Amino acid sequence: MIKFDRVSKGYAEVSDALVNVSFTIGKGEMVFLTGRSGAGKSTLLKLIALVETVSRGQVFLDGQNLNRVSQREIPFIRRKIGLIFQDYKLLNDRTVADNIALPLLVAGYNHQDIKRRVRAVLDKVGLVGKEKSYPLSLSGGEQQRVGIARAVVNKPSLILADEPTGNLDPELSTEIICLFKQFKQVGVTVFVATHDLTQVVESGCRQLILDRGRLVSG
Amino acid sequence: MKGFFIVHLQALLFSLGQQLRTPFSSILTIAVLSISIALSGLFYLLVKNVTYLTGHLETSNQITLFLGQQVSEQDGRQLQRQLEKHRNIQATRLITKAEGLKEFEHYSGFGDALKALNSNPLPMVVQIFPRLSLTTQQQLQQLLDELKGLPGVSVAKLDMQWVQRLKAIIVLVERAVLVLASILGFAVIFITGNTIRLELQNRQEEVVIAKLVGATNGFIARPFLYSGFWYGFLAGILALLMITGLMKLLQSPLEQLTRLYLGYQDVVFLSVLNSVILLAVSSLLGVVGAWGVLVMQLNRLKPE
Numbered sequence: 001m002i003k004f005d006r007v008s009k010g011y012a013e014v015s016d017a018l019v020n021v022s023f024t025i026g027k028g029e030m031v032f033l034t035g036r037s038g039a040g041k042s043t044l045l046k047l048i049a050l051v052e053t054v055s056r057g058q059v060f061l062d063g064q065n066l067n068r069v070s071q072r073e074i075p076f077i078r079r080k081i082g083l084i085f086q087d088y089k090l091l092n093d094r095t096v097a098d099n100i101a102l103p104l105l106v107a108g109y110n111h112q113d114i115k116r117r118v119r120a121v122l123d124k125v126g127l128v129g130k131e132k133s134y135p136l137s138l139s140g141g142e143q144q145r146v147g148i149a150r151a152v153v154n155k156p157s158l159i160l161a162d163e164p165t166g167n168l169d170p171e172l173s174t175e176i177i178c179l180f181k182q183f184k185q186v187g188v189t190v191f192v193a194t195h196d197l198t199q200v201v202e203s204g205c206r207q208l209i210l211d212r213g214r215l216v217s218g
Numbered sequence: 219m220k221g222f223f224i225v226h227l228q229a230l231l232f233s234l235g236q237q238l239r240t241p242f243s244s245i246l247t248i249a250v251l252s253i254s255i256a257l258s259g260l261f262y263l264l265v266k267n268v269t270y271l272t273g274h275l276e277t278s279n280q281i282t283l284f285l286g287q288q289v290s291e292q293d294g295r296q297l298q299r300q301l302e303k304h305r306n307i308q309a310t311r312l313i314t315k316a317e318g319l320k321e322f323e324h325y326s327g328f329g330d331a332l333k334a335l336n337s338n339p340l341p342m343v344v345q346i347f348p349r350l351s352l353t354t355q356q357q358l359q360q361l362l363d364e365l366k367g368l369p370g371v372s373v374a375k376l377d378m379q380w381v382q383r384l385k386a387i388i389v390l391v392e393r394a395v396l397v398l399a400s401i402l403g404f405a406v407i408f409i410t411g412n413t414i415r416l417e418l419q420n421r422q423e424e425v426v427i428a429k430l431v432g433a434t435n436g437f438i439a440r441p442f443l444y445s446g447f448w449y450g451f452l453a454g455i456l457a458l459l460m461i462t463g464l465m466k467l468l469q470s471p472l473e474q475l476t477r478l479y480l481g482y483q484d485v486v487f488l489s490v491l492n493s494v495i496l497l498a499v500s501s502l503l504g505v506v507g508a509w510g511v512l513v514m515q516l517n518r519l520k521p522e
Contacts, residue, residue: 046521049521051430071517075433075435077432078429083430091427102428106428106431107432150431154431
């Protein structure tokens with residue numbers, strides 16, 4: 001599903017955010033990406049989500065070389081990826097249902113389909129009855145579940161999560177990880193960046209460890 | 219296809235909703251836009267009215283003969299009768315010194331100034347209406363030269379001259395109005411563009427999130443383009459109201475003015491077609507302004 005081939009990424013201010021990183025993640029795998037803050041976890045995810053481009057090396061997503069993707073194609077590749085963020089990135093002036101519907105609206109689904117799918121995904125993340133609420137009236141755990149619902153409503157084949165439990169207490173974190181495992185069970189590839197090692201150990205999933213831009217284990 | 223229309227309708231209504239949500243800034247923008255548009259419209263009406271009114275002047279070729287002070291009224295009448303028989307003259311009219319004075323008092327408003335004088339300074343005048351078969355400048359000029367040489371005539375004037383000068387001025391004004399209207403049109407584009415830029419900035423977060431979930435630039439641009447359309451369209455409507463109101467205010471003094479100068483009254487308003495064109499152009503300018511900004515800014519907005 002994801003293949004990194006000797007990828008390096010340098011920013012103007014940080015000379016080497018990623019150095020010669022190579023790894024492969026298979027379809028339906030659930031993998032954690034760990035390492036200290038600043039080790040390059042976010043940068044790595046951004047390369048997959050096409051927010052950043054590599055300096056050297058190649059990134060493949062579902063067999064497609066991301067180096068050769070034009071600006072025009074980017075939105076269509078992103079529709080195959082469900083992105084989850086530490087700060088949820090919800091639109092606070094829209095209801096929960098509208099937030100979750102955004103990827104469907106963007107992809108041009110019709111009204112009926114959108115309603116049906118939003119209802120189904122609300123059920124899956126355990127937010128039934130909250131569709132008319134606004135994000136700021138929800139707890140952190142609930143807001144993150146809205147973020148997850150938005151990420152999976154379009155049935156992506158890959159979920160990328162950047163510190164999804166970073167703002168949540170351990171109990172809520174476990175709930176979120178459980179949700180991810182459910183997605184894995186239906187064949188979705190899940191790639192989670194986190195520095196919460198207890199979660200990783202408990203889950204028993206494969207772990208990629210980054211240290212100052214280098215992959216030290218994986 | 220049905221879905222396509224629904225998506226556009228949604229964007230259209232959504233963008234209107236956005237403007238209603240921030241009524242104060244929307245009204246300010248629309249007011250500024252409508253003033254630019256109304257000015258263009260009023261300039262256009264000015265030219266249209268002047269062209270319309272002077273259009274009638276073409277048939278009013280007149281020659282005015284000012285007789286010398288020493289010519290008696292009797293001689294004047296004789297001259298008039300003589301000219302009446304001229305083959306190139308349709309009609310004549312004699313204005314005696316006394317009549318001239320009366321007319322002058324009535325129309326000029328300087329009657330009191332004249333009363334201060336001991337004697338009537340106005341000359342006797344014979345107005346000549348040439349035959350309508352005399353159409354070219356050359357033919358009229360010939361007649362004028364002939365009349366100039368008559369005894370007792372001190373000055374002969376072809377009134378065509380001021381019509382021609384007026385026409386030249388109108389051509390100049392037309393050009394100037396065209397240039398001004400273009401400048402104001404650009405103002406509309408820039409004002410809308412700047413407003414859309416601010417909207418884009420205010421909704422930056424939303425744009426970035428939409429991009430992250432796979433929105434194309436086209437999808438993101440759509441509501442902003444419709445927003446530009448609404449600005450242009452609503453400003454156009456406001457401008458039409460302003461123009462109509464102003465013309466209503468100006469109507470009676472304008473009519474009085476044209477009556478005094480031209481002897482008839484008629485003020486031209488914007489026609490239905492003019493109004494439709496004005497609305498279409500202002501809406502289009504709004505869309506163009508929004509589009510320009512979106513082309514320049516959308517690719518720059520990236521998830522950090």
